[in-house]
Amino acid sequence: MASNKARVYFALLGYHFNPDDVTRLLGVEPTSVNAAGAYSTLDKPVISSWELSTETHSGEVDVFALTDTLVKQLEPLKGKIVEVCKSHNLSPRLGVALTLSADQSGPGPEAGVGVRAVRFLADTGSFLNVETKVSQ
Numbered sequence: 823m824a825s826n827k828a829r830v831y832f833a834l835l836g837y838h839f840n841p842d843d844v845t846r847l848l849g850v851e852p853t854s855v856n857a858a859g860a861y862s863t864l865d866k867p868v869i870s871s872w873e874l875s876t877e878t879h880s881g882e883v884d885v886f887a888l889t890d891t892l893v894k895q896l897e898p899l900k901g902k903i904v905e906v907c908k909s910h911n912l913s914p915r916l917g918v919a920l921t922l923s924a925d926q927s928g929p930g931p932e933a934g935v936g937v938r939a940v941r942f943l944a945d946t947g948s949f950l951n952v953e954t955k956v957s958q
Contacts, residue, residue, distance in 0.1 A: 828883035831875035836912040914948040
């Protein structure tokens, strides 16, 4: 049976922006980007994204610790994040991606964020996004 898995990410999403601009302005290499929106037309807008993520952890996952690790990395960039979001009209989000084991014999992971993450969310105008799916 598959085990629980989790990763935490911070993403900036928006229309008609090039993620390379965000990388240059923040001075941080992202884990992944999608530049589709940079080349879309105004009549058919497509979303681009810039994302910084933890690795995916399996077994007994600690979402609080994963979130804290990522937020510690991003805290020095709060001012830059706010400016990039304003200048490029981006939507910031802190995400938790959980894949839950279909095995119900043990407890599932606690999914939450600590005070540091809540403060970061408020300071950057970000919202929290929790995605869940069940593995087979």
